[in-house]
Amino acid sequence: MGFRKRHAIPDLGVGVGFRVPHYEHVLTTHPAMDWFEVISENFMVRGGMPLANLEKLRSHYRVIPHGVSLSIGGPAPLDEHYLRRLKALVDIIDPPWFSDHLCWSGVAGVHLHDLLPLPFTREAIEHVSARVRQLQDFMQRPFALENVSSYLTFASSEMPEWEFLSEIAEKGDCGVLLDCNNIYVSSKNHGFDGETYIDAIDPARVVQMHLAGHTDKGAYLLDTHAAHVNDATWELFRRALRRTGPTSVLIEWDDEIPTWDVLAAEAAMARSMREELFGAVRPASARVPDAPAVTP
Amino acid sequence: MSAEGSTSAATKTEKAALGETQTFFAQAIQQPTPVSAQPDAPRMASRFIAGNDRLSPTAQLEIYREQFWLRHVDALEEDFATIVRLLGHDAFHALAESYLEAYPPTAFSLRDLGADFVTFVSERAPYRDDPLLADCARLEWAFVDAFDARDAAPITAEAIAAVEEDAWTTATLHFHPSLQTLTLSHAAHDYRTAVRRGDDAARPAATRVHVAIYRGPETLQYVEIEPLACALLERLQRGEPLGSACESVAATVTDGGGAELLESKVAGWFQFWAASGWLTAIGV
Numbered sequence: 238m239g240f241r242k243r244h245a246i247p248d249l250g251v252g253v254g255f256r257v258p259h260y261e262h263v264l265t266t267h268p269a270m271d272w273f274e275v276i277s278e279n280f281m282v283r284g285g286m287p288l289a290n291l292e293k294l295r296s297h298y299r300v301i302p303h304g305v306s307l308s309i310g311g312p313a314p315l316d317e318h319y320l321r322r323l324k325a326l327v328d329i330i331d332p333p334w335f336s337d338h339l340c341w342s343g344v345a346g347v348h349l350h351d352l353l354p355l356p357f358t359r360e361a362i363e364h365v366s367a368r369v370r371q372l373q374d375f376m377q378r379p380f381a382l383e384n385v386s387s388y389l390t391f392a393s394s395e396m397p398e399w400e401f402l403s404e405i406a407e408k409g410d411c412g413v414l415l416d417c418n419n420i421y422v423s424s425k426n427h428g429f430d431g432e433t434y435i436d437a438i439d440p441a442r443v444v445q446m447h448l449a450g451h452t453d454k455g456a457y458l459l460d461t462h463a464a465h466v467n468d469a470t471w472e473l474f475r476r477a478l479r480r481t482g483p484t485s486v487l488i489e490w491d492d493e494i495p496t497w498d499v500l501a502a503e504a505a506m507a508r509s510m511r512e513e514l515f516g517a518v519r520p521a522s523a524r525v526p527d528a529p530a531v532t533p
Numbered sequence: 534m535s536a537e538g539s540t541s542a543a544t545k546t547e548k549a550a551l552g553e554t555q556t557f558f559a560q561a562i563q564q565p566t567p568v569s570a571q572p573d574a575p576r577m578a579s580r581f582i583a584g585n586d587r588l589s590p591t592a593q594l595e596i597y598r599e600q601f602w603l604r605h606v607d608a609l610e611e612d613f614a615t616i617v618r619l620l621g622h623d624a625f626h627a628l629a630e631s632y633l634e635a636y637p638p639t640a641f642s643l644r645d646l647g648a649d650f651v652t653f654v655s656e657r658a659p660y661r662d663d664p665l666l667a668d669c670a671r672l673e674w675a676f677v678d679a680f681d682a683r684d685a686a687p688i689t690a691e692a693i694a695a696v697e698e699d700a701w702t703t704a705t706l707h708f709h710p711s712l713q714t715l716t717l718s719h720a721a722h723d724y725r726t727a728v729r730r731g732d733d734a735a736r737p738a739a740t741r742v743h744v745a746i747y748r749g750p751e752t753l754q755y756v757e758i759e760p761l762a763c764a765l766l767e768r769l770q771r772g773e774p775l776g777s778a779c780e781s782v783a784a785t786v787t788d789g790g791g792a793e794l795l796e797s798k799v800a801g802w803f804q805f806w807a808a809s810g811w812l813t814a815i816g817v
Contacts (some may be wrong), residue, residue: 282681306641343561389593
């Protein structure tokens with residue numbers, strides 16, 4: 238049985254990232270949106286407005302926590318302090334899965350706050366997949382790894398990225414958060430075929446997809462989440478959807494954040510693409526009326 | 534593409550270990566100088582990084598180095614906007630670089646990036662020569678801490694009324710975790726307000742002020758407080774019983790009459806603290 242079915246991962250429909258410029262609009266008018274993703278670290282705090290806002294959000298929408306600081310590929314042991322705080326947050330939100338990136342973020346006690354690429358080696362596969370198992374054992378909840386955009390490849394790499402990601406997901410027995418923009422950005426930066434990447438990923442492991450825009454820096458593309466999803470990325474998304482069937486998808490827009498209407502229109506594009514392929518699928522994203530209160 | 538862009542046959546056969554790769558990568562991107570100007574870095578980059586027909590290994594690594602500095606300096610600019618205004622963007626950038634070299638980021642969240650900023654500007658030349666910088670840093674960091682301090686419900690009128698008359702002397706007062714008192718050498722609080730609003734603001738004059746920063750129901754707030762109230766709050770927040778804290782503060786009034794002065798003020802202060810949500814419990 239595939240990962241998604243085994244863990245009863247629901248299709249939440251189309252969501253967007255919960256970002257500060259939209260807090261007031263979302264929390265007071267409750268616009269139509271299937272679900273929201275929150276950056277885990279922004280809510281791993283002691284109290285105050287972040288947790289109050291999260292509680293308000295959860296009272297109307299399904300919420301999925303998405304981390305940026307796990308450093309699953311880092312050389313140091315997984316940070317127990319970080320894991321305890323992440324588990325406290327995730328247990329409050331009680332999502333069907335949580336996610337972070339296939340990357341590393343620091344070394345020797347320094348946190349670089351970036352999603353740094355790994356060499357695609359057997360050594361890295363063993364290292365990361367063991368840590369994925371350790372993470373899921375601790376969290377007692379399905380975990381999804383997201384492919385990152387990258388601006389370099391390592392001389393030591395032994396395989397293409399899609400084989401690297403697939404093998405880690407298989408050996409670590411985790412889900413995949415397939416970021417179509419990251420595939421597009423890396424395909425242009427490194428000269429591979431994005432469709433080959435999409436076709437190589439086991440659709441039964443894809444629990445969620447990301448869509449976003451990027452910035453053309455001339456000699457390379459930079460993953461800025463500061464623009465509309467481009468046509469080529471929409472096509473990669475369509476191709477991935479055909480393989481996965483109805484799957485939760487999220488629009489990320491983190492810089493030069495547009496008005497809510499612009500963001501909602503981007504989400505509507507993703508929804509119409511889903512409906513074009515599958516008809517009007519009713520996502521499992523109805524509000525959760527009996528969600529427990531947030532306590533720090 | 535430069536000469537160091539092509540990976541030699543010798544290095545291709547010699548696989549770099551994961552930890553070795555990450556150590557080199559992390560060290561190179563934490564340097565304020567470009568990778569191309571770092572001793573031996575271009576040669577090492579060619580060993581670890583493949584490069585392509587548009588970008589050399591050094592140029593590819595440089596993308597990450599630039600992002601490291603952009604991200605961290607931006608985060609400090611956001612947290613210490615008053616210091617950016619005081620110094621100007623370029624000088625603040627130099628300060629931020631020096632700070633990050635002295636205190637590399639170690640916390641998983643950028644929220645904690647400025648945790649040592651007060652210490653840095655207070656101790657490091659030339660910044661220590663301008664005490665307004667330390668005032669602004671302390672004030673800005675107090676707001677960061679107040680933003681996500683633990684929650685606590687304000688004390689109720691019933692709980693205050695329930696304290697027996699003779700229990701007040703030994704009572705300990707518990708305050709909202711966001712409440713912080715600062716003694717500043719400039720009116721940095723008014724300056725901060727103007728800067729955060731985007732208003733023109735002259736450099737504040739040197740004057741001793743006492744400020745309380747706290748989180749209200751909806752927003753972060755500050756209020757200027759009397760020197761004796763500040764001294765009393767500091768003692769009470771350390772857990773000193775009310776009676777002994779009042780005596781200690783009264784004894785600091787040099788021209789006598791401290792006890793009477795405190796007695797005339799404390800009830801009013803107490804009412805303000807309770808009404809502002811600062812008081813959360815009374816231990817008897």
